[in-house]
Amino acid sequence: MSSVPTRFSRLGSWAVVTGASSGIGRALALELAAAGLNVVLAARSEDALNAVAAQARALGRDARVVVVDLAAPGGPAALHAATADLDVGIVVLNAGFGSGGAFLDAPPDAHAAMVDLNCRALVASSAAFGKRLADRRRGALVLVGSIVAFQGVPFSATYGATKAFVQSLGEALVVELDAHGVDVLVAAPGPTDSGFGARAGLRMGQTMTSASVASAIVAQVGSRGTSFPGWLSKLLRGLFMALPRVLASRILGSVMRGMSR
Secondary structure, X not given: OOOOOHHHHOOOOEEEEEOOOOHHHHHHHHHHHHOOOEEEEEEOOHHHHHHHHHHHHXXXXXXXXXXXXXXXXXXXXXXXXXXXXXXXXXXXXXXXXXXXXXXXXOOHHHHHHHHHHXXXXXXXXXXXXXXXXXXXXXXXXXXXXXXXXXXXXXXXXXXXXXXXXXXXXXXXXXXXXHOOOEEEEEEOOXXXXXXXHHHHOEOOOOOEEHHHHHHHHHHHEOEOEEEOOOHHHHHHHHHHHOOOHHHHHHHHHHHHHHHEO
């Protein structure tokens, strides 16, 4: 196999990607493999992960499949243990899901499940892998958030709140882990044709491709701060920055109400 490219050689030879079975996670795994990294693919769907692993191996890289439910107790610890023998230098925490519709119409268990995966599992994985990278004094941690993290999102209230959590956690870790040689990046993509809309019960309008979003994120790996990958992410961020948060939330609420099936 070819050597790791210079821009990643200081980090390590393996990248871990959660939510790697489809959408942005799958595209990120393949983009990292194309950049010369071996990849650990983590998600619940073994068949889908094996298909992505085959594509990564066709690019000349090693791939390890870890079938895990990160929302389950012990899920993040199981993933960390499954990679203990690898020279992991990049960790991309992408696993998550959302939903559309009125807050009061969703069963409480649905809100709790979203918080478990999007927040609790993210914290556990960030802590385990963050300490591992800090002990090595090198590495990159990428948290995949969303453009909706910067104001309330009516008709996708819990999802928007979980992504605000991701954004806040990531911004804090940028500062804390910098002292330990770990580069923390928060990626905040806009609407993406990733399969998210189908699971969330949303009719998606203008979107970016998963491949274009993944390419933009990988281009920023090793930098610190917040990234808005893709033209649509940057456009929407610019538009909403110019508005008071309450007005931005009302506009988003109107959009999300129309998108909800």
